[in-house]
Amino acid sequence: MSSTTEQNREQVREQIRALEELAAMDAEVKILEEKLVEERGTLTSLKDSLKKLDDKLQIDRATVGAADKQRNELQHDVRTMTQQIEHSREKLNRSRTERESNAAQRELEELRKLIRDREEEATRIDGDTASVRGAVETAEGEHKRISEELAAVEGDISAKVNQLEADRSAKGGGRDAIVKRLPPVLFRKYEMIRGRRGNAIAQTTDGTCNKCNMALPPQLYHRLRREPLIEQCPSCNRIIYFAAPAAQKVD
Incomplete structure (x- = not known):
């Protein structure tokens, strides 16, 4: 057997060894990359959940805020009209003629109707926003839970990600040496x-x-x-x- 033939065979054997080492390293790097995706995905999922809750809370709180403002305005109207009723009663008591008495009475009835309308509108608003207020309370509880979970795992996951990235870089550098043998x-x-x-x-x-x-x-x-x-x-x-x-x- 010539030395050239044996050298060629040894070259092929060396190439096979290099291929096996390269495939093993690529498999390890793939596992590291999958772990990176998983760890980053956990953080991203938690942060996305918080973002969605923030967006929902912003909308629902704005709805509740607008309802509260409208309700406060109605209550203010009721208080103002209640004071006006007292003035109308005084006018009724001071009336000297039937015409004055009838006018004061109509004014009282109109004010009472307006108050009822305002109170009914306030009740309707409370009913319409009850589910939204409940949703806000539920979302705030969920937001608190996810925030606490994120705070508990973020540091640990960040450390894992940094280590995985370092391991991947180290193996990537070693890969170059194997590639040169092919x-x-x-x-x-x-x-x-x-x-x-x-x-x-x-x-x-x-x-x-x-x-x-x-x-x-x-x-x-x-x-x-x-x-x-x-x-x-x-x-x-x-x-x-x-x-x-x-x-x-x-x-």
């Missing part, structure tokens, strides 16, 4: 397949791709088993190579 063409193929499949490499020990579980053409399998080779699975297109079963040892 031919550029092979690395580009790896990245293209990883983008489509998530996992770019596969192994065969018995003639079956361990990722898509499809049987390899016998000729391809025998070639992979006979000597170190890097090929692609005809079914899933992943980079595939032979891996001896754990009980065997192949040089």
Whole structure:
């Protein structure tokens, strides 16, 4: 066996080792990125819930505020008219003629009607806003609960996010060293397949791709088993190579 042939085989073995290390690291980075998304999602969800409650409370409080203002104005009208009734009664008591008496009486009746109208309107407003006031009370309780939950977990989640980002950066830096051990063409193929499949490499020990579980053409399998080779699975297109079963040892 020529030294050149053995060197070529060792290069292929080294490329396979680099691919395995790269795939393992990419899997770890993917897990870290998923954890980052999850942790950030927890914070975002809590903050979004608070924002929605703030928006709802702003609208409902404005509705209640407008109702209270209108109710206060009605109550002010009632107080003013009550005072006017006292003046009308005095006028009625001082009346000297039937005409004066009738006029004072009509004035009293009109004032009493106006007061009833104002009181009925105030009662209607209370009824119409009762559900809104209840919603405000419920939303304020929920806002308090979420605010307390956010305050309790925000610091912890922020620390986790910072650590996960640091871990991802550290592994990303280590990835560059592995990539340098691969031919550029092979690395580009790896990245293209990883983008489509998530996992770019596969192994065969018995003639079956361990990722898509499809049987390899016998000729391809025998070639992979006979000597170190890097090929692609005809079914899933992943980079595939032979891996001896754990009980065997192949040089």
